[in-house]
Amino acid sequence: MQRRHSNNPIILDVSHHQGIINWKEIKNTSVKGVYIKLTEGGTFVDPRSYENYIGAKNAGLRVGFYHYAHCTNSPEKEAAFFIAQLGQMKLDLPPCLDLEEDKKKSKEFVSRFAVSWLGHVHKTTGIKPIVYTNYHFAKTFFTNEISKYPLWVARYSAANRQGGMQHPGKLSQWQRWAMFQYTDSGRVKGISTNVDINEMDYSFFKEVTTNLSMTNNTKGPFVYSKGDRGLGVKQIQQNLLALGFSLPKFGADGFYGDELIAAVKKFQNRYGLFSDGIAGADTLPCLVKEVNNLNNLV
Numbered sequence: 001m002q003r004r005h006s007n008n009p010i011i012l013d014v015s016h017h018q019g020i021i022n023w024k025e026i027k028n029t030s031v032k033g034v035y036i037k038l039t040e041g042g043t044f045v046d047p048r049s050y051e052n053y054i055g056a057k058n059a060g061l062r063v064g065f066y067h068y069a070h071c072t073n074s075p076e077k078e079a080a081f082f083i084a085q086l087g088q089m090k091l092d093l094p095p096c097l098d099l100e101e102d103k104k105k106s107k108e109f110v111s112r113f114a115v116s117w118l119g120h121v122h123k124t125t126g127i128k129p130i131v132y133t134n135y136h137f138a139k140t141f142f143t144n145e146i147s148k149y150p151l152w153v154a155r156y157s158a159a160n161r162q163g164g165m166q167h168p169g170k171l172s173q174w175q176r177w178a179m180f181q182y183t184d185s186g187r188v189k190g191i192s193t194n195v196d197i198n199e200m201d202y203s204f205f206k207e208v209t210t211n212l213s214m215t216n217n218t219k220g221p222f223v224y225s226k227g228d229r230g231l232g233v234k235q236i237q238q239n240l241l242a243l244g245f246s247l248p249k250f251g252a253d254g255f256y257g258d259e260l261i262a263a264v265k266k267f268q269n270r271y272g273l274f275s276d277g278i279a280g281a282d283t284l285p286c287l288v289k290e291v292n293n294l295n296n297l298v
Contacts, residue, residue, distance in 0.1 A: 001177050003167040008199040016048040018193050023055035025190030033062030039082045040068040050235035054288050064093030072103045075116035083124050087230015095121050095129040100137050111143040118149050135168050150178035178204045224279040228256040236279050239291045
């Protein structure tokens with residue numbers, strides 16, 4: 001596979017393990033985009049996924065989401081769970097399957113799981129997803145069938161491979177990587193912990209950032225309004241409840257109905273925002289900021 005190149009954009013990947021991220025500081029670095037952990041298995045939603053999404057968008061970064069797979073579950077159900085949580089959030093980078101645990105399954109089983117998940121997401125969103133794994137897992141558990149999907153490969157140690165840290169080595173299934181995670185111990189301003197750092201192939205970056213569009217997303221990345229569903233809506237509800245606003249009938253049900261509209265209007269009035277009941281580019285960052293301020297007081 002190809003070597004790293006100075007033209008390749010730097011992409012981070014983050015989860016709740018990075019804690020609260022100062023996206024304003026990251027905006028002033030060379031980072032061009034970020035993959036955010038959204039889901040894991042069939043039930044887990046990363047608790048900082050929505051907050052990281054808003055922060056990264058406000059910083060002008062390209063955003064993608066990844067799903068950490070448990071290949072003991074149904075791949076179609078895990079894919080549907082990921083898509084449901086994605087809701088109205090807008091992708092700038094392709095969705096990603098993170099598969100790095102075999103759960104004592106065979107190579108053929110693991111590969112079928114991956115192809116089924118990737119195919120379901122591709123069909124549902126209209127976007128060709130990518131697959132993340134480490135070099136040795138790909139070599140051991142991936143068949144050639146997966147090679148029709150772009151590869152995001154991780155390999156850190158430079159020992160016993162030609163080129164050292166400059167490329168991950170050779171894999172029979174792929175001639176090129178779409179993204180190369182070359183360290184899991186990077187340091188970036190705005191993040192207090194170590195963080196994974198990746199290079200995305202420049203031609204792949206140009207292609208996906210030019211052509212990518214969600215087939216089910218007709219609104220901008222900062223607009224939630226009546227009738228919307230999903231993780232973004234549920235997070236708005238949870239944040240409002242944390243700040244003391246009332247949702248007595250339905251609570252945090254993930255649906256943007258009249259009750260949520262009324263609560264958003266009250267929030268907007270309290271913080272001097274235009275009161276239209278729509279959670280947009282001014283309301284969402286203000287909401288996240290106030291919740292973070294509240295958490296810092298606890």
